[in-house]
Amino acid sequence: MLHQSNRREFVRNIVSTGSAIALSALSYSRVQGANDRFRIASIGTGGKGWSDLTGVAASPSVEVAALCNIDHSAEHLGRAAETYPSAKRMTDWRKLLDDSNDIDAVIVSTPDFMHAPIALAAMHLRKHVFCQKPLTHTVFEARQMNLAARSFGLVTQMGNQIQSHTAYRTAVKAVHDGVIGQVIEVHSWQGGSPSWPRHIDRPVGADPVPDHVDWDLWQGVADRRPYKKDLYHAFSWRGWQAYGTGQLGDFGCHILDPVFKSLELTAPTQLVAEAPPIKAETWTDRATIRYRFPGTTRTAGSTIDVTWYDAVGARPPRERLSHIPSDYELPNAGSVLVGEKGSLVIPHVAMPRLFLGDSGTGNGSDSPLTIVDGVDHYVQWADACRGVDQTTSSFDYSGPLTETVLLGTVAIRMPGETLQWDSDSMRISNAPAAEAYLSKSYRDGWEPTWV
Ligand SMILES: NC(=O)c1ccc[n+]([C@@H]2O[C@H](COP(=O)([O-])OP(=O)(O)OC[C@H]3O[C@@H](n4cnc5c(N)ncnc54)[C@H](O)[C@@H]3O)[C@@H](O)[C@H]2O)c1
Numbered sequence: 001m002l003h004q005s006n007r008r009e010f011v012r013n014i015v016s017t018g019s020a021i022a023l024s025a026l027s028y029s030r031v032q033g034a035n036d037r038f039r040i041a042s043i044g045t046g047g048k049g050w051s052d053l054t055g056v057a058a059s060p061s062v063e064v065a066a067l068c069n070i071d072h073s074a075e076h077l078g079r080a081a082e083t084y085p086s087a088k089r090m091t092d093w094r095k096l097l098d099d100s101n102d103i104d105a106v107i108v109s110t111p112d113f114m115h116a117p118i119a120l121a122a123m124h125l126r127k128h129v130f131c132q133k134p135l136t137h138t139v140f141e142a143r144q145m146n147l148a149a150r151s152f153g154l155v156t157q158m159g160n161q162i163q164s165h166t167a168y169r170t171a172v173k174a175v176h177d178g179v180i181g182q183v184i185e186v187h188s189w190q191g192g193s194p195s196w197p198r199h200i201d202r203p204v205g206a207d208p209v210p211d212h213v214d215w216d217l218w219q220g221v222a223d224r225r226p227y228k229k230d231l232y233h234a235f236s237w238r239g240w241q242a243y244g245t246g247q248l249g250d251f252g253c254h255i256l257d258p259v260f261k262s263l264e265l266t267a268p269t270q271l272v273a274e275a276p277p278i279k280a281e282t283w284t285d286r287a288t289i290r291y292r293f294p295g296t297t298r299t300a301g302s303t304i305d306v307t308w309y310d311a312v313g314a315r316p317p318r319e320r321l322s323h324i325p326s327d328y329e330l331p332n333a334g335s336v337l338v339g340e341k342g343s344l345v346i347p348h349v350a351m352p353r354l355f356l357g358d359s360g361t362g363n364g365s366d367s368p369l370t371i372v373d374g375v376d377h378y379v380q381w382a383d384a385c386r387g388v389d390q391t392t393s394s395f396d397y398s399g400p401l402t403e404t405v406l407l408g409t410v411a412i413r414m415p416g417e418t419l420q421w422d423s424d425s426m427r428i429s430n431a432p433a434a435e436a437y438l439s440k441s442y443r444d445g446w447e448p449t450w451v
Pocket of ligand 1: 044047048049069076077093109110132134159233234
C-alpha cells in the first residue's frame with residue numbers, strides 16, 4: 001500500500017523537483033580520458049538480460065565491466081561470464097553498487113519487481129540506466145524513476161526496443177503526417193496465450209533450491225516464500241502479483257507505445273476494468289481496460305478513449321473498426337487507430353497496415369505511408385550516455401507510459417469501478433481503496449531510496 005510517509009514525502013518531492021535544476025547528462029559520470037571506454041554493469045544477465053547486454057555491448061565505445069546474477073548456471077551468469085571474461089562477476093547487486101566507482105552505467109534486466117529498487121539505487125549513485133519494461137512494478141515507483149532521472153540529469157532508456165523498429169517508427173510517422181486524419185478512438189489488444197501461471201492459487205509445499213540459485217536474493221524486496229521449481233524463477237514470475245504485472249504489464253509498454261508516441265498522450269483521467277474477480281496472488285487470465293485521456297493535437301475530440309483487451313484470442317469488436325474490410329484478419333496482438341480519414345493497424349511486430357476511406361484501400365504502390373528506418377535502441381542509449389544524440393524512451397517518456405499501464409493493473413483489482421485519476425497529485429479521488437495499489441510495502445531493510 002502507499003504508506004502515508006511515502007505520500008507525504010512524495011508530494012514534497014513533486015514540488016521540489018519542479019524547481020530542481022536538471023544536471024547535464026555527463027555531469028556525474030566518471031571522469032573519462034580520450035581513449036576510455038564507457039564502463040557498464042549488467043544486472044540480470046540471463047533471459048532478456050542477455051540480449052540487453054549484447055545489444056549495448058555492440059557499441060564500440062562500451063566496455064562490459066561487471067555482470068551480476070543470482071543464478072550462476074550457464075544459462076544465466078555463465079554465458080555472459082564466458083563472453084566477457086574480464087568483467088567482474090557478482091551475485092548481489094547491492095555489493096556491485098557499493099563498489100561501483102569504476103562503473104558509468106547500469107543495465108537492469110531483472111524481473112519487474114526489482115527494477116525500481118535496483119535502478120533507483122544506481123541513479124542515486126549517478127549511474128545512467130537502461131531498464132527493462134515495464135519500467136517498474138508500481139505507479140509510485142514509475143513516478144520516482146522519472147523524478148530521479150530528471151533530478152540527477154541521467155541518461156535513461158526503457159527496454160521497449162520495438163519502439164526503434166521500422167514498423168513502429170513508420171506507424172508513428174503516419175499519424176504525425178495526418179495520413180488517417182485526427183484520431184477518434186484506439187483499440188489495443190494481446191490475444192496470445194501466455195505459458196506462465198495465471199488465475200491460480202499458490203501451490204503448497206517447497207522444492208529444494210538448486211545450488212546455483214540464491215533464492216533469498218532473488219526475492220529481494222518481496223516477502224519470503226518457499227522456492228517452487230518453475231513457478232517463479234525464471235520467467236514464470238510474470239503471473240504473480242508480488243513479482244510481475246500480468247499480461248497487461250508484460251505487453252502494454254510495447255503495444256501501447258506507438259499509440260502514446262503518435263498521439264502524444266500524457267496521463268489518463270479515468271479508467272475502468274472488466275475482469276474476473278482477481279485471485280489472492282496471481283493476475284487474471286483476461287481483462288479489458290477502458291482508458292480515457294485528454295485530447296491532443298492528434299485527436300478528433302477533447303478526450304480520446306483507448307481500450308486494451310487481453311485474453312486468449314482477444315480482438316476488438318469489429319463494429320468499432322471503421323474503414324477496415326471484414327475479410328481483413330486482425331493480427332494476434334496490436335492496435336487500431338481509428339481516424340477521421342482512415343484507420344491504421346499497428347501489428348505487434350510487423351509493418352502497419354493502412355485503410356483509407358470507405359473502400360479500405362491504402363497499401364498499394366501509391367500508399368501515403370512513408371517508411372522510416374529502424375534505429376538501434378541499445379546503441380542509442382550507449383551513444384546518448386556519451387552525449388551523442390538522445391534516447392527516445394527516456395524515463396520522462398517511459399515513466400508516464402508505465403504509469404498508464406500499471407494504473408490498468410490497479411483497475412484489474414477493482415473490476416467495474418471507474419477510477420478518476422489525478423496525475424499531478426497522484427490521487428484516485430473517488431476510490432481511496434484503489435490508492436492502496438499505487439504502491440506496496442517492502443521487506444524490512446530493503447526499502448528503495450526515494451528521490
Ligand atoms: N523488451 C522485451 O521484449 C522483453 C522481453 C522479455 C522480457 N522482458 C523484460 O525483461 C525482464 C526480465 O524478463 P525475463 O523474461 O528475462 O526474466 P527471467 O526470469 O527469464 O530472467 C531474469 C534474469 O535475471 C536474473 N535475476 C533475477 N533476479 C535478479 C537479481 N535480484 N539480481 C541479479 N540477477 C537477477 C535471473 O537469474 C535471470 O537471469 C522483465 O522485466 C521483462 O518484462 C522484456
